[in-house]
Amino acid sequence: MLIFYSLRALQYLLCFTRVLILCTQQMAKAFRYSAILLCVVLVLLISGSEQLQSSQGETLLRIQRLLNYPSSLSSWNSSIDFCNSEPNASVTVACYEKSITQLHIVGNKGTPLLPGNFSIDSFVTTVVGLPTLKVLTLVSLGLWGPLPGKIARLSSLEILNMSSNFLYDAIPQELSSLSGLQSLGLDDNMFAGKVPNWIGSLQVLSVLSLRKNMLNGSLPDSLSTLENLRVLALAHNYFKGEVPDLSSLTNLQVLDLEDNAFGPQFPQLGNKLVSLVLSRNKFRDGLPAEVTSYYQLQRLDLSNNTFVGPFPQSLLSLPSVTYLNIADNKFTGMLFENQSCSADLEFVDLSSNLMTGHMPNCLLQDSKKKALYAGNCLATGDQDQHPISICRNEALAVGILPQQKKRKPSKAIIAISVIGGIVGGIALVGLIFLAVRKVKSGKTIQKSTIRLIAENASTGYPTKLLSDARYISQTMKLGALGLPAYRTFSLEELEEATNNFDTSAFMGEGSQGQIYRGRLKDGSFVVIRCLKMKRSHGTHNFMHHIELISKLRHRHLVSALGHGFEYYLDDSSVSRIFLVFEYVPNGTLRSWISGNP
The missing domain is CATH 3.30.200.20 (Phosphorylase Kinase; domain 1)
Incomplete structure (x- = not known):
């Protein structure tokens, strides 16, 4: 470190000597006073630029120390030119006009907690010493403790990803001040409490990913105001109740609510979804007709709920669908051998429902398509099926009734009245x-x-x-x-x-x-x-x-x-x-x- 600063001082001396010679020559001319002023300004600019780079480099080296010198940062030292260093999958530093704008540090999966003397407050205080950051990724580094609200001092932040750590307590309200935040990823931590209502203030947010935390309660209605939202991932938490009306989110492409307690109503959604995962919840009612109009849908997982009513067979022929899973529900209806299927369909799981009829030939005769359908009452012998009376009686026992359009009162209805x-x-x-x-x-x-x-x-x-x-x-x-x-x-x-x-x-x-x-x-x-x-x-x-x-x-x-x-x-x-x-x-x-x- 001493050698580094000695070389740096020598550079300053040489630069100053050159400028001084130039100034001496200029002083012999008529405008010698203007030249002297120019020389002083140049010296200050050069010195200020070098000091800025040195300050940011010192901040990065301190981050290395606070993270207990992880293997991903083993190449960092005092002589490295961070802005021109070669990026890799673990570490990336990007600069614009000699200022660090992106910092990506990704540790090994399963990294344990940092030592007991680690302070998340000191760490964040150090990170905000890079005020021009637009992208900050700190993944699998063993960070632990409540996330300090002072991280919002990075006012230019557009992408924040602190997944796979041990952060806990509530999501800090100070994040609501990051008006330019486009992506927030806090997956695989221990955040608790509710999704705050102020989330609706992040109007340019396009990705909200909070998978694998301890969040609970119902979702705020303010989610429906995030018109730019493309990805909403809330899987593996403790949410419950009805999903807010998301039909106004016309840009929403990915919705992942797996393993919560949402329900019983199927959520109201737009028709531009590419991936819809509602598995392992408490959805019960039948599927709305709008589901069959999700023409961009590639992945649909409704498994492990108690959905009732007829299974819309047209889901098999959605033009983009590749993955369809409705296993472990109470879907009824009759399948037909001549039912058409999407050419891109690769996996179908119809297991453990109450369907009758015959499996479609398009699923059985195409080796590229994997189909599971055991536990129904289908007239197909190569996977275990129940007698048809089982499906009929079980369907009626849980009160499955076909959804009908409203009609004028019939004689039978009058009779029951x-x-x-x-x-x-x-x-x-x-x-x-x-x-x-x-x-x-x-x-x-x-x-x-x-x-x-x-x-x-x-x-x-x-x-x-x-x-x-x-x-x-x-x-x-x-x-x-x-x-x-x-x-x-x-x-x-x-x-x-x-x-x-x-x-x-x-x-x-x-x-x-x-x-x-x-x-x-x-x-x-x-x-x-x-x-x-x-x-x-x-x-x-x-x-x-x-x-x-x-x-x-x-x-x-x-x-x-x-x-x-x-x-x-x-x-x-x-x-x-x-x-x-x-x-x-x-x-x-x-x-x-x-x-x-």
Whole structure:
């Protein structure tokens, strides 16, 4: 170091001598005073330039010491010309007009923590000694501690990447002052807290990457104001709730939300996406139709969620798609052998869903395409498949219903509405019954013999009312309900209970469907109402009424025990709805109201 400064002093002396000789010659001329002034200015400029370079070089050498002399900086020494040094994958120093504008230092993957005497505050204080920095990359260097807000003193910063370190606590608010920041990468650290709302103030931000941290909570709505955002990577954190509306981000190309708790709604997005990764979250609802218009989409990963509803087969033929993964969801629908596929498609995983039909030939006959599809109900034998009844019953058990456009109320919907009204009427009749019973408290009610509903139908009361009201059992009157929890019945259970809906179990038919009596495996008798559905009928309106019926539990009301579905195999739409009620054979409703068995 002493030799370096001695040589530098000698250079100054020689330069000054040359300038002095020139000045002496000029002094012999008429404008000797102007020449002297010029000489002084030149000497100061040369000295100032050398001092600036020396100052920045000293800053870099101090950074080397603070980083504990990593192998990536082993070539740095006091004699190196940093601005003209050869860049490599680990270290790059770029200059403009003798000022350092870019600094890239990348250590080895898995670099441990720097020693305990390391101070992140001192380190950042040293780094901001390079005030002209526009690009700062400090990756895998073992940095640890809270990121000091003073890093925002690098006011010209456009790209900041401090990934793969051990930085923790919240992202400092001072970063909001970096109005020119275009890329912020803080992946693989231990940052905690929420993504701050001030992130929306970085209006030229195009890349925001916060993968593998400990960030949590919901995302701020201010993300939707970042119109220049091209990459949003938030994978492997602890985020939850709905994703903000990102449809206004027309430049967004990469969205990576893997391994969080987002959901249940599919996010609202623009159609210029190239990569969309939503795997390992809590998305449940069906896919919106807009997904099939992502013509630039190359990678789509929806795996390990609970998506329901029909799988849009047109995703296989998106013109740019190369990777498609929908494994471990509840997608339904029928695949066809003649389904077309994108020529660029390389990998498809349809495993562990509820799909039927045949695998498309374009996936099976092209050796360049890898296809996984085990765990469905496909008629393809080379990967494990379930019986078709498994997919059908499981789909109905989780409440998967095809999404239909809004239509005018159909007869079936009107019918179920009438059922709701009848249930309300039953409740009113129950109250009347209590009043009558109180008046006739001295009378003893005798048990009636077991009779079918049809045998006890009175001309004074509509058959459908009596069949809905059923009979009030002695057990119900005593207040001991003892009913099982409301549940979903499989079609096989109902067929077995009614001997495949044999005529001997048939009890009657009205405007609201057929009525059957059945006996479950546990020996209990039930009444099953069957409502036929046309393909044009939407079924989502029925779920509200079914939910209301399932909650009605009173000792003076016949309770609903569950429901089941049967659906068309070709498009998974519901063909019949079964409502299962308690069967109480101890007389008619009229007999209990009047007190005459």
